[in-house]
Amino acid sequence: MELELRHLRIVCAVADAGSITKAANTLGLAQPALTAQLQRIERVLGGVVFERDRTGIRPTPLGELVLARARLLLPAVSGLQAEAARFSNSGGRNGDVPASLTIGSATGHLLGRLLHHLTSDYPGMRVTTQVSWSADELAAMVADGRIDFTIVGVCGEAPPPVQPGLTWRVLGTDPVFVLLPADHRLADARSVPLSDLATEEWGATPGDGCFADCFAAACGRAGFTPSTLYETDVVSCIDMVESGDAVVLCQPTFREMPGVVAVPLDGVPLTWRHLIGWHPSGPAAGLADQVIRLAGLAYVDSIARSPLYSGWLAGRPQYGVAGVDHSPELIVND
Known part of the structure; x- marks a missing residue:
């Protein structure tokens, strides 16, 4: 067996995790399979890469050497692959309008x-x-x-x-608006204080970032803690509003449709x-x-x-x- 990039990734994953079990979970492998892989890597390298004790594992001097080289080599290879992909997508003609x-x-x-x-x-x-x-x-x-x-x-x-x-x-x-059922008591309002919706269930489309935390903070400034924030797709959000099960945070460009209305929030608490x-x-x-x-x-x-x-x-x-x-x-x- 020859040393491959995937072997270096395994060594880095084990070192970062600090244990075989955690590394196996990260890599999506069974622990025995990862242990066997690591043993084969050590045979190729000609020595032990990690020392094991009750607190976990730590690199040996050989492991430190391998890790130092791997942490330089792996990003360089990833960069090469990205540059090659961009070059190939351009047909090898950087600066031209791509096809x-x-x-x-x-x-x-x-x-x-x-x-x-x-x-x-x-x-x-x-x-x-x-x-x-x-x-x-x-x-x-x-x-x-x-x-x-x-x-x-x-x-x-x-x-x-x-x-x-x-x-x-x-x-x-x-600004972030709120989507209400057409028969909601505040549906005809020009804008709605966030505090007037304190007893509602809430919905929003999912995403990463801090939006859920910012929403909770805005509710806190308005004097209440929201009971929940359902994160689901647009169709399900609209269904929840139509059925009266939740009000939904929405973009102000929401296209009007029967049964639901978008209403601005007073003071623009969320953007x-x-x-x-x-x-x-x-x-x-x-x-x-x-x-x-x-x-x-x-x-x-x-x-x-x-x-x-x-x-x-x-x-x-x-x-x-x-x-x-x-x-x-x-x-x-x-």
Whole structure:
């Protein structure tokens, strides 16, 4: 047997976990299988990599050497794979307009209109999509070259997903509204104090980040603790509202439909920023300015389709599309 990259990953996983059992769970292996793998690796290396005692395991001097080399080699190989993927996706012609473009999104109401503008402006380009609830997952896919741009949302002033090397542009900031049944006692209100909903069950679409904590903090400032926050898909959220089982936190661009109404919350206790991210050395990086412009148009389209939100934005230049009343913010992850 020859030493392979997967063997180095195993050694790193065991060292990071501090025990065979924890490492096996992390790697999705049975403990006996991982022990056997580690024994084979030690035979190839010609010595014991880890010492075992009652407190766990620790690297031997040989293990320290292997770990030091592995922690240099594995990121270098991952970087090479990402660069190769970006180069291959560009057809080996960095700087050219790519024949294909993949857009990731965790913000559904912008993706559809962005696709419309992209296919209109670049009719010969093949545009594909990748959707995930996780902004962190999408950022990782941009970093390793699987997608070219991604649109994500973050709560309030939270930073973009932590993924070194990516550049982010703020598309805009929205207030968070609440979706109520059409026959709810507050459905006709121009806006609703969060405290007036203290006895309600709550729902929201899922995602990573701090939104649930920010919601709990906003409720605390309003003088109550929410009984629950169901995280589920959009259809289930609407079903819960229609049935009167919960009120749902929603984006202000929510398209009106029978049986449910979106209502602003007094004082804007929660906000949501829309970001677009890309890798500055990716094959489509030359299109960044155009893609940002088209994403901005998609945002404008989305707002225009919501008379409620369009009216709410009057006199509130700090919300809505960035660059309309102020310059868009550029964020670079080091």
